Amino acid sequence: MKKLKVLQLTDAVGGKLDYYSEQLEVAIEGKHISETNYFLTDGNMLVDIDNDIDIEDIHIKNAMELGATIKNMFFVEDHFFSDHIYNFEAVGMWDGVEFAEEYGIVFELEDDAKRYERYVSSVQEKIEVNGYEVIEKENAIKIVEEKSLEELAKLLISKQRYKVCGSICYLDLESGVIKVDEDNCKLSEKDIIISKLYKEGMPGGCIVNGLYNYEYHYCILSGDLELDKFRKEVEKFYNAEEE
Incomplete structure (x- = not known):
């Protein structure tokens, strides 16, 4: 730079x-x-x-x-x-x-x-794991950890359709890109789930005077997000090659 x-x-x-x-x-x-x-x-x-x-x-x-x-x-x-x-x-x-x-x-x-x-x-530094060309484990964790929880919450909410479908946020280890889709999408082994939002996942208070309050929902959801499960799944993917 x-x-x-x-x-x-x-x-x-x-x-x-x-x-x-x-x-x-x-x-x-x-x-x-x-x-x-x-x-x-x-x-x-x-x-x-x-x-x-x-x-x-x-x-x-x-x-x-x-x-x-x-x-x-x-x-x-x-x-x-x-x-x-x-x-x-x-x-x-x-x-x-x-x-x-x-x-x-x-x-x-x-x-x-x-x-x-x-x-x-x-994302340019790649290694081979389980037949995939993927980013290094430390970089995979860093990419997600450097994303704010509020940003992850916004991604999840952007794909959720209340009472119709939930959403799923995941890291594509080949591209190093955080992606979001409806929860019925098919993920491959190298797509590691960061978090899910179910179709009923709307906390009380999101409707104010008949209008949906996105900022309130972002705040509530980001407070509930945690990355421990994601980190464990990343470890599991990369360690499988060593077993």
Whole structure:
């Protein structure tokens, strides 16, 4: 991870076929972006992944006079970020850095960048267990433990249909992704259950003035969640290979 100054363009209009930004034209001296060391993100940020934007450069200064601004972002190198980012919950804004190939992601928040860097590292390190290519045991436990209980509660509630079906939250050990589905889904041996919510699992007080109070339900459910059974099942899966 590295902290970078990037140039945020504020006048960009159009899409891929008719994109235009006077600030961009000035900043890169009318060149095509491929002729420079810069990358242009979907969020209209001009990024140099090796260096900060040089605010003393006359062309950058001119772009700033036209309204472009300097932002501090945090870059994490990841040449497969499209496989990873949508399984990661960032708190702040993020943007992919790519041109013909993927290079990485810039994050608004340093904490997001640090967590993403750890996450990518954990899901890329694989071992073979019971015929599956899976993440390491310590990383499996860490991925779930770093998820807040409230986030897990929200996942469960998002799939539960009261009086119709419950929901199940589990960790896919092959991808390192926490998933949620209706409780009738079929799990494989490498899918480790984190927690379940039954179809009647709505505590008293969730209906207020005829309306369902999600925040109350999140709070109550997260207070009931515990990870001891999940940890034991993870140990059982990985230890089976040694027996």
